Amino acid sequence: MKILFIGKKTSKPKSVSLALVMFIAFLFFSLSIYTINYFFVYKVKELNSNIRLNNFEVTSDKYNYQDNLGVYVNQIGELYSRILDIDQQTERLQDVMKKQILGKEKLPKLNKENKLDGKGGPFLEKKISYNEIQKTLEMLMGNIKVREEIYNKMEAMLLKQSVLKETLPSLYPVDVPYSSSSYGWRMDPILGKRAFHEGIDFSAAHGEPIYATAGGIVKKAARLGAYGKLITINHGGGLETRYAHLSKILVKSGDIVKKEDLIAYVGNTGRSTGPHLHYEIRLNKHSLDPKQYLKR
Numbered sequence: 001m002k003i004l005f006i007g008k009k010t011s012k013p014k015s016v017s018l019a020l021v022m023f024i025a026f027l028f029f030s031l032s033i034y035t036i037n038y039f040f041v042y043k044v045k046e047l048n049s050n051i052r053l054n055n056f057e058v059t060s061d062k063y064n065y066q067d068n069l070g071v072y073v074n075q076i077g078e079l080y081s082r083i084l085d086i087d088q089q090t091e092r093l094q095d096v097m098k099k100q101i102l103g104k105e106k107l108p109k110l111n112k113e114n115k116l117d118g119k120g121g122p123f124l125e126k127k128i129s130y131n132e133i134q135k136t137l138e139m140l141m142g143n144i145k146v147r148e149e150i151y152n153k154m155e156a157m158l159l160k161q162s163v164l165k166e167t168l169p170s171l172y173p174v175d176v177p178y179s180s181s182s183y184g185w186r187m188d189p190i191l192g193k194r195a196f197h198e199g200i201d202f203s204a205a206h207g208e209p210i211y212a213t214a215g216g217i218v219k220k221a222a223r224l225g226a227y228g229k230l231i232t233i234n235h236g237g238g239l240e241t242r243y244a245h246l247s248k249i250l251v252k253s254g255d256i257v258k259k260e261d262l263i264a265y266v267g268n269t270g271r272s273t274g275p276h277l278h279y280e281i282r283l284n285k286h287s288l289d290p291k292q293y294l295k296r
Contacts (some may be wrong), residue, residue, distance in 0.1 A: 032158055097154065113142055152292055153292060169239075174210055176204050183287070208266040210264040212259055212260065215235070216240075222249075229269045240282050244279075255266045281293060
């Protein structure tokens with residue numbers, strides 16, 4: 001049997017045998033089956049490869065997780081040991097201070113619940129897990145905060161007996177108690193992470209009068225970055241006070257001010273989330289805890 005193909009030139013028709021047509025159709029069908037099969041096998045292999053890779057990564061992460069736990073445990077153990085060393089050093093310093101501090105003011109001491117026993121560290125005979133590590137870190141952070149308070153009080157006691165005792169700022173800068181952020185580590189209200197707060201904040205209303213907490217010379221009275229409108233007063237001996245986020249400044253650089261002089265008004269300038277006074281005391285550029293010196 002033959003199949004005739006007639007083109008425009010009918011004088012020369014072309015013929016193709018049925019066997020050849022069937023052979024071409026079979027070849028095309030076989031090629032299609034091979035292509036489909038190859039694609040399917042390739043995808044299956046790729047999927048299996050991904051599964052093996054993912055399983056390997058999970059296993060690897062498990063090993064990394066255990067390794068990380070081990071690193072944290074070692075670091076926590078070292079931190080635990082250092083706190084014990086600091087406690088011993090504190091006791092030695094307090095023995096010296098007892099002979100020098102005048103008056104009836106008692107030295108601050110650790111309560112029983114804040115003392116570390118030092119018998120093998122925090123994970124002795126305990127199941128080590130992420131939750132255990134987290135709880136231990138929270139416990140150590142709480143213990144460090146207590147010790148910071150003790151050191152701040154000891155520092156204030158020494159300064160009150162030093163040559164600076166007559167110039168130490170002691171007045172409240174505004175006629176309200178400080179009731180917001182305290183001195184030390186805290187959750188930063190803007191960044192949302194832990195940061196060191198180098199002063200104390202007074203939640204005073206906008207326009208509340210601000211007074212100099214000690215006599216001195218105005219070192220700065222201008223805008224300064226995150227502080228907003230700022231006044232810095234130099235009290236001598238490396239001692240200075242800072243008043244930040246002001247709405248209006250009433251003094252200028254070089255002015256001599258006396259204790260209780262009106263110097264500014266509360267505002268919300270600079271890096272601030274609302275009207276308040278940020279107040280700092282610094283000695284040789286290092287911050288002190290203001291609440292150890294304030295008197296009503």
